Amino acid sequence: MEYLTLGLILSREEGNEADSFLHIYTRDFGRIVAVAKSLRKITSKLSGHLLPGRLVSVRIVERNNGGWQAVDAVSFGFLPSSAESLKFLRFLKEVTPLNESDPEVWKKILAAVESGEIRREVYGSFLDTIGLGASLSKCANCGGEVAYFLPKDIIFMCKHCFQRSLISGNEAIDI
Ligand SMILES: [Zn+2]
Numbered sequence: 123m124e125y126l127t128l129g130l131i132l133s134r135e136e137g138n139e140a141d142s143f144l145h146i147y148t149r150d151f152g153r154i155v156a157v158a159k160s161l162r163k164i165t166s167k168l169s170g171h172l173l174p175g176r177l178v179s180v181r182i183v184e185r186n187n188g189g190w191q192a193v194d195a196v197s198f199g200f201l202p203s204s205a206e207s208l209k210f211l212r213f214l215k216e217v218t219p220l221n222e223s224d225p226e227v228w229k230k231i232l233a234a235v236e237s238g239e240i241r242r243e244v245y246g247s248f249l250d251t252i253g254l255g256a257s258l259s260k261c262a263n264c265g266g267e268v269a270y271f272l273p274k275d276i277i278f279m280c281k282h283c284f285q286r287s288l289i290s291g292n293e294a295i296d297i
Pocket residue numbers: 261262263264265266279280281282283284
């Protein structure tokens with residue numbers, strides 16, 4: 123089966139041969155992992171469209187093993203390349219469930235990309251939508267007031283515990 127959907131490219135990793143593996147947050151299927159064939163070949167017209175931070179109209183095919191293949195894409199918007207954008211993309215990759223569509227999350231992604239900057243409030247709003255209830259959560263360590271969210275471990279931390287944890291600021295979302 124082949125589908126045409128919209129999506130935001132969250133990450134791209136190079137695999138064997140010239141293939142690449144993409145995490146894409148799609149309007150219709152939520153976050154998917156899709157392989158793109160021959161993406162690194164110099165003639166690949168797809169390559170420039172399938173970059174992290176691009177909003178794309180993408181044609182995907184369901185593979186026999188349950189995965190996806192991206193066969194065509196045209197980008198129609200993008201996040202400016204910055205540390206803030208990368209943090210946002212990594213956040214979405216880590217907190218959104220695989221293969222589970224959520225129209226509310228997609229709407230928020232579009233609004234965030236169109237606004238051109240990822241503001242601090244955006245994270246709390248995503249966490250609420252995803253059901254991680256940022257506003258209610260307590261520090262995973264001491265139960266204190268939350269200052270940071272750690273997407274990798276999906277936990278919240280207070281300022282004090284975070285500073286003592288020696289976790290890099292790159293891995294934490296200030297909320
Ligand atoms: Zn704490």
